[in-house]
Amino acid sequence: MSMNRREFMQLLAFAAASGFALNSRSALAGNADRFYDLPSFGNVSLLHITDCHAQLLPIYFREPNVNIGLGASKNRAPHLVGEYLLKAYGIKPGTPEAYAFTYLDFEHAAKTYGKVGGFSHLATLIKKIRAARPGSLLLDGGDTWQGSATALWTKGQDMVDAGKLLGVDVMTGHWEFTLGADRVKHVVDNDFKGKVDFVAQNIKTVDFGDPVFEPFVIKQVNGIPVAIIGQAFPYTPVANPGYMTPDWTFGIQEDHLQKVVNDARAKGAQVVVLLSHNGMDVDLKLAGRVTGIDAIMGGHTHDGVPQPVIVKNAGGQTLVTNAGSNGKFLGVLDFDVKGGKVADFRYKLLPVFANLITPDAEMDVLIAKVRAPYETKLAEKLAVTEGTLYRRGNFNGTFDQLILDALMEVKGADAAFSPGFRWGTSLLPGEAITMEHVMDQTAITYPQTTLTEMTGTTIKTIMEDVCDNLFNADPYKQQGGDMVRVGGISYTCDLTKTIGGRINNMMLNGKALDPNRKYKVAGWAPVAEGVTGEPIWDVVSTYLRDKKTIAPRKLNLPKLIGVEGNEGIA
């Protein structure tokens, strides 16, 4: 059982008294409100949420214990996990912050500190932070309209309404586009009209290269012109089905971005911020090459990074942040603008502890209304899990293993592939797995499952291809997802090699994979158009209803080569 607000505060006080860390402010506090007392600073404040993946209610979310960085990214944010992350940012183990930023002691900490996120809790927190920061802006980095059953079933309408009620000022996108180009345009031209600026400098029409959305917006913040430029996920038509946005082309568009920055400055912007869905590694490279951006507030890679990385470039410096996922964090960036430019800043990535925050009544009403027609379906208990279920990690997660096991058994396959998505909530041992939980892992607009005959060579080619999207030495050639989850086939992954040489020693049932033999491989989420097949949530729920009790999963993880001394793996 998770504790209520009063118990939580008592624990904070006790932990502080017994020398158990906590940060000094909350230790002194003794009341919940003080935990979120964040002194205001400067004259331009930007609040940032990203990648909430349509999680309207508080959830559990286990951070990864494998998030490897190579080359220049090795042992640097965001590629620090567990104790390495705590050490780098001076966070004490056993504290609420350690629970928020790392996987350490997850089950115990989750029971102690409870769920995180939730739009009603986020709404209260945002109101509190904004009250001390008049004129502040709320930025939404996207991946907001996808990730839950209700978002899928309402075509994102629940999240469109929730975002508006939350007070989002500027937004960009990624998974939004998997609802289809027409749906996104409809929301932007109707629901958002005059209320939310949807910006993306890197989306153009395929035919003439015309802009699809406004590239940026200039907002007056306490009399200071602040430009927010949008950067949608550059590889949307590659990583997701291109047929969803057939007339649009994406890409990083670095040259165009520089022009847009210069344009914004020429129009008088004293602060220029890129609201980015590039992913943090791409943002870090970009920050060193494009000048005139004060901060890149990023998402996509779901990295909860406590402090900005400061990147020097020819024009000065750019702050790069990443604000985690699933509604777990609220980023607060305060700029002090003097003499027409940024003189100083403060940044805090606030974890949203649901037990510490009184939910906002108005948002509660909206959420209850959205869920009402679906409550019975969402609440169906399919099975009970004996182990922790989570997704996040470079190579596999227990919930993904469960999906692979279900696919192989239900489809009668030799092996299975499941996409390396980074969204999906976590469950604690003993919890019932409901239909809602299954949808949290699978709710996409291209859910078809497939059973395909593939040769050993084809299987290796696919695995090499996805692995390169994760570990290509050039961040601009990475896509920001994790490795495809593989069921049935063991392998080694040599991170010292390049594409074609990383995946080796592939074995199925103790035998080496035959390059020429055909194997039955199950999968889901095809990016090609016209694929038919039972939705993945039906396959998984069938399996769960049949099993009733889910024993702790045995993760199929590759043997890794080249990770000695890497602080991205625990």
Add this chain to the structure above:
Amino acid sequence: MNQARRTFLKSTSIAGAVAVAMFAGLLRTGKALAAEWNSAAFTAKTLDDAMKNSGYAGAAPSDDILIKVPEIAENGALVPVEATSNIPGTTSIAIFSDKNPNPLIAEFKFLNGAEPFISVRIKMAETAPVRIVVKADGKLYTASKDVKVTAGGCGG
């Protein structure tokens, strides 16, 4: 958003297609044009042969050639390539891609000081460099950028 331009083009696209087909037909039968087409260069199967046969081998690297290609192709069958030569006296620009079955993709000649800028869509089967070779005042210059062609899926 240039909707009017797009609508206009859609309404005229059928006539346009006919015109293109006729033009293509003329090209195929035009003996004078066919004689100029460098078969040995365009049918060569390796990068070295294609460069040698087209007279573009041995170019010196240059920062004055600007190339715009996607880092990752959205569609390997239609990869947009833009190239600009800032080298004075540019008379031709050629495009090569190492792993295409015929690595010489196109050659453009610029007469009488025409602006040396090209924008085309090329087909690529797999990840490879796109190489631009420029001839200016009889000398050869080159630059290249990698384009990644991936199977897709599994993102974010």
